[in-house]
Amino acid sequence: MASVATRNSSRSSSGEVVVLGIESTAHTFGVAIVSSEPPYVLSDVRRRYTPRAGGILPREVAAFFSSVAGEAVGEALSAAGVSMREVTAVAVALGPGMGPALRVGATVARALAAAYHKPLVPVNHALAHIEVARFDTGLRDPLVVYVSGGNTMIASFLDGRYRVFGETLDIALGNLLDTFAREAGLAPPYVVGGRHAVDICAEGGEYIDGLLPYRVKGQDVSYSGLLTAALRALRRLGPGALPGICYTLREIAFSSLVEVAERGLAHTGKKQLVLAGGVGANDLLREKLSLMASDRGVEYRPVSKKYAVDNGVMIAITGLLAFTHGIVVEPSRAYIRQRWRLDEVDVPWYPSTLGG
Amino acid sequence: MVPLDPGRVRAYLESLPLLGKGAEAEVRVGDYAGVRAVFKYRLPKRYRHPLLDSRLRSTRTRREARLLDRAYSAGVRVPMLLAVYPSLGLLVVEYVEGVLLREWLMVQRSGWRPLVREAGSLLARLHRAGIVHGDSTTSNYIVARDGLYLIDFGLSEASHSIEERAVDVHLFRRSLESAHASIAERAFQEFLGGYLSAAGEWGERVVRRAEEIRLMGRYVAARRSVWADHGGGVDSCEARPGHG
Numbered sequence: 001m002a003s004v005a006t007r008n009s010s011r012s013s014s015g016e017v018v019v020l021g022i023e024s025t026a027h028t029f030g031v032a033i034v035s036s037e038p039p040y041v042l043s044d045v046r047r048r049y050t051p052r053a054g055g056i057l058p059r060e061v062a063a064f065f066s067s068v069a070g071e072a073v074g075e076a077l078s079a080a081g082v083s084m085r086e087v088t089a090v091a092v093a094l095g096p097g098m099g100p101a102l103r104v105g106a107t108v109a110r111a112l113a114a115a116y117h118k119p120l121v122p123v124n125h126a127l128a129h130i131e132v133a134r135f136d137t138g139l140r141d142p143l144v145v146y147v148s149g150g151n152t153m154i155a156s157f158l159d160g161r162y163r164v165f166g167e168t169l170d171i172a173l174g175n176l177l178d179t180f181a182r183e184a185g186l187a188p189p190y191v192v193g194g195r196h197a198v199d200i201c202a203e204g205g206e207y208i209d210g211l212l213p214y215r216v217k218g219q220d221v222s223y224s225g226l227l228t229a230a231l232r233a234l235r236r237l238g239p240g241a242l243p244g245i246c247y248t249l250r251e252i253a254f255s256s257l258v259e260v261a262e263r264g265l266a267h268t269g270k271k272q273l274v275l276a277g278g279v280g281a282n283d284l285l286r287e288k289l290s291l292m293a294s295d296r297g298v299e300y301r302p303v304s305k306k307y308a309v310d311n312g313v314m315i316a317i318t319g320l321l322a323f324t325h326g327i328v329v330e331p332s333r334a335y336i337r338q339r340w341r342l343d344e345v346d347v348p349w350y351p352s353t354l355g356g
Numbered sequence: 357m358v359p360l361d362p363g364r365v366r367a368y369l370e371s372l373p374l375l376g377k378g379a380e381a382e383v384r385v386g387d388y389a390g391v392r393a394v395f396k397y398r399l400p401k402r403y404r405h406p407l408l409d410s411r412l413r414s415t416r417t418r419r420e421a422r423l424l425d426r427a428y429s430a431g432v433r434v435p436m437l438l439a440v441y442p443s444l445g446l447l448v449v450e451y452v453e454g455v456l457l458r459e460w461l462m463v464q465r466s467g468w469r470p471l472v473r474e475a476g477s478l479l480a481r482l483h484r485a486g487i488v489h490g491d492s493t494t495s496n497y498i499v500a501r502d503g504l505y506l507i508d509f510g511l512s513e514a515s516h517s518i519e520e521r522a523v524d525v526h527l528f529r530r531s532l533e534s535a536h537a538s539i540a541e542r543a544f545q546e547f548l549g550g551y552l553s554a555a556g557e558w559g560e561r562v563v564r565r566a567e568e569i570r571l572m573g574r575y576v577a578a579r580r581s582v583w584a585d586h587g588g589g590v591d592s593c594e595a596r597p598g599h600g
């Protein structure tokens with residue numbers, strides 16, 4: 001990494017833009033510093049809330065975030081070798097997400113912006129997942145498969161915004177896996193090193209055809225019937241059947257997602273495919289999408305695992321792009337939006353990204 | 357004629373000109389017993405388990421044939437079924453000369469109102485016949501000289517359910533929003549007009565339910581759950597080298 005002094009001089013001469021980004025929509029409080037000049041990502045600090053038993057309690061998360069926010073900001077600045085004075089703008093994820101968690105990030109961002117007289121940039125969390133994936137993979141005009149604990153969508157850019165071409169009609173993919181794991185009595189944490197408890201339990205099993213329903217509706221998937229059927233199968237067949245059920249559940253959930261992604265490609269005619277979001281760290285899903293893309297002659301790259309999960313870098317990158325296109329918000333009007341839809345956000349910088 | 361030997365059918369199909377490649381099928385044009393016909397071949401997918409894949413391909417092919425036939429008999433405007441080979445994943449139907457509604461909407465600046473309205477009444481007539489389409493996007497309507505045709509019944513079901521009908525309406529709306537953003541809202545209102553005019557008293561309930569489904573899908577973001585990557589609660593990544 002270049003020394004602080006070198007970067008300082010280049011910053012003043014070349015109009016370098018430096019953005020501090022804050023992520024706090026769900027389980028991760030992330031703070032990152034990103035620059036418009038290489039090496040772009042100057043620091044990436046994450047504090048993750050780990051629930052004691054399965055479900056995530058918004059108020060506990062908020063308390064945890066409040067307790068780590070100050071040191072996370074300090075650490076991000078010092079790791080980047082940047083002072084608040086050298087930061088051009090502060091970006092924050094204002095939604096979608098859990099209210100109490102979002103409020104912590106918004107409060108910290110507002111305070112920083114006010115105290116140091118910095119512009120505040122509102123960032124949509126779903127958009128940020130997509131933008132960090134475009135930055136990270138180098139694919140500029142892809143169809144995006146965005147899968148996380150709370151989101152399952154197939155999106156791509158058209159007429160100034162990302163449009164949703166397919167999505168879950170009920171629960172999200174991550175939610176399906178987590179809920180099954182919890183109800184089946186698998187112990188948390190459900191994801192270790194990118195492998196889900198359902199992946200691990202599937203290891204000794206094999207695919208049982210006809211056991212669980214495969215539901216694709218047009219460009220959409222539906223997972224709630226799959227979840228119910230898997231839990232019912234477990235009650236009926238007993239714990240000995242768990243590996244086979246996990247294997248089958250995963251096979252059906254991922255295959256139907258890949259199918260709707262393929263439908264999205266057929267519908268949009270896009271020639272590139274990107275996998276983004278936390279569940280995007282899953283190896284089997286990455287592999288299935290890769291098979292589909294190569295059979296279709298489409299260029300495919302999954303976001304690197306590091307940027308698949310929630311992080312501050314994605315907020316800072318998106319914030320930097322937005323800021324340089326004039327998108328800022330008055331701190332007093334920076335309301336959180338728990339249900340902020342991806343297709344409500346303008347993306348005037350598309351298809352360019354950080355560094356070109 | 358189509359050879360019945362599965363080993364040879366692929367070679368035969370490949371001798372026919374390719375009309376298009378949809379999401380799951382290769383569609384070719386040929387001659388079937390003197391009729392200009394479309395050969396729809398569902399390709400095996402390597403990303404699916406072979407058992408799942410062959411079951412899906414054959415059930416969808418069988419279902420498409422059955423429901424196409426039923427819709428045709430009920431007087432809904434769909435291509436006529438000519439032949440079906442479920443174990444091969446092959447369906448042969450009458451060729452409909454025209455352009456996809458999707459393409460039509462992309463190039464035409466005017467005159468879309470009556471067409472989209474007709475799409476609505478066509479879907480309502482299908483629903484009336486006890487069939488839900490399952491993939492009612494603008495890619496699955498053909499604009500022919502004598503009006504609109506509905507195609508692609510691979511995800512269809514025999515059903516009178518309000519919920520399933522509402523999903524059809526929702527899918528049409530989303531396909532307008534995602535591919536024809538500038539006219540989407542007006543076009544959807546026109547579509548609803550056509551739908552309600554041909555639907556029974558259940559039409560209003562379908563439309564209301566479609567609105568609810570739309571909100572549900574988009575707003576699952578409010579129900580985020582835990583998807584933590586590492587076991588530990590704290591980790592920090594150092595700056596990393598840049599990339600282009």
Ligand SMILES: Nc1ncnc2c1ncn2[C@@H]1O[C@H](COP(=O)(O)OP(=O)(O)O)[C@@H](O)[C@H]1O
Nearest residue numbers: 376378379380381383394435450451452507508
């Ligand atoms: N009966 C038909 N007449 C003319 N063209 C057709 C017919 N059926 C299908 N096609 C063409 O083939 C394409 C794919 O067919 P479709 O049945 O929609 O398959 P998929 O399930 O792969 O989308 C259509 O978009 C259309 O261009």
Ligand SMILES: [Mg+2]
Nearest residue numbers: 378495496508
């Ligand atoms: Mg089709």
